[in-house]
Amino acid sequence: MDNQEIRNAGLKVTLPRVKILELLENSTQRHVSAEDVYKLLLDKGEEIGLATVYRVLTQFEAAGLVARHNFEGGHAVFELDRGEHHDHIVCVVCGKVEEFMDATIEQRQREVAQERGFEMADHSLIIYGRCNKHKEA
C-alpha cells in the first residue's frame, strides 16, 4: 500500500504525501505538472499548498517513486515511476502524450555513451510530432 512506499522512502506518512501519491496513481492524465497536481487536489477538496506539492514531488523523485521530465513548455511534468523505463512522444498540437520503449534505441544509446567514454546514468528522449488526429497530409 501507499503508506509503505512513503515509509520506505524514509518519509513520514502525512496527508499531503498520501493524497499526492493517490492522485498520481488514479489520475486520468499520467503526465502532470506540479500546478496540475495542485489544482487537481483542490478540485477534490484537498487544500495542499503548492510549495508542498513541489517539495513532495521532488522527494518522491529522489526516492524513485516519481519521474520528472522536461518537456517543452517551461515547466516539468511528473509521473508515477512504475519501474519500467519508457520514453515519450508528444503531439505538438494537442499535447497528447504516448509512451514507448524501443530496445534498439536503448541499446544504441548505451553504446554511443561507451564509445565516447561516458558511463550512462540516464537519458531523456522525447519525440515531437503530430498525432493521427492532427497530422497534415
Place this chain on the structure above:
Amino acid sequence: MDNQEIRNAGLKVTLPRVKILELLENSTQRHVSAEDVYKLLLDKGEEIGLATVYRVLTQFEAAGLVARHNFEGGHAVFELDRGEHHDHIVCVVCGKVEEFMDATIEQRQREVAQERGFEMADHSLIIYGRCNKHKEA
C-alpha cells in the same frame, strides 16, 4: 557572411544581431544559455540588453539559425544550427557536452513515431552520464 543570413531571416541587420551571431560562431562553448550570451558579450564590451538577447535568440531559432535545447537545469541552452542534426551527451558532474548522431537511433525514432500514427516533427535526445574524467569505477 553573417549579415546575409540575418537578412535572409527577414530581420534587419542590427548591431545586437550581428554581435550575437558572431559570438555563437566564435565562442569556445558551443552550448550557451541566454545569460551566458549576455555576459560573454559584456566581457567583450558589447552592452546588449538581456531582453534583446532573448528576443534575438528566439528569432534566430524561428529562422533556423539557432537550435534551442532544454537540458536539465531550468534554463534553455542555444547553439548555432549548422544544418547537421545531432544529439547530446552531458556529463552530470562537470557539465561537459559532447555531440553525436546515430543513424540507427534516428531511423528507429521515425519508425516508432509512424507505428503510433504520429508524424515526427522533431525530437530531443539527451544522454546523461559521467564523462571519462568523472566516472566512478
Place this chain on the structure above:
DNA sequence: AGATAGATGAGAATCTTTTTCATTACGAGT
C-alpha cells in the same frame, strides 16, 4: 536626407520553482 516600420534597452511583469519561518502533526518511546 526624410519617412516609416522595425528594433532596442530598461524595467516591470509573468511564470515556475525554491526558500524562509512560524506553526502543526507524525511517530518513537513511555
Place this chain on the structure above:
DNA sequence: ACTCGTAATGAAAAAGATTCTCATCTATCT
C-alpha cells in the same frame, strides 16, 4: 493514550528564467 523532538506544512517572500511594455532609436526604402 500522552509527551516530546523532529520533520512537515502553509503562506508569503524570494529567486531564477523569460517575456512584455513602452519610449526612444535606427536600418532600410524612397
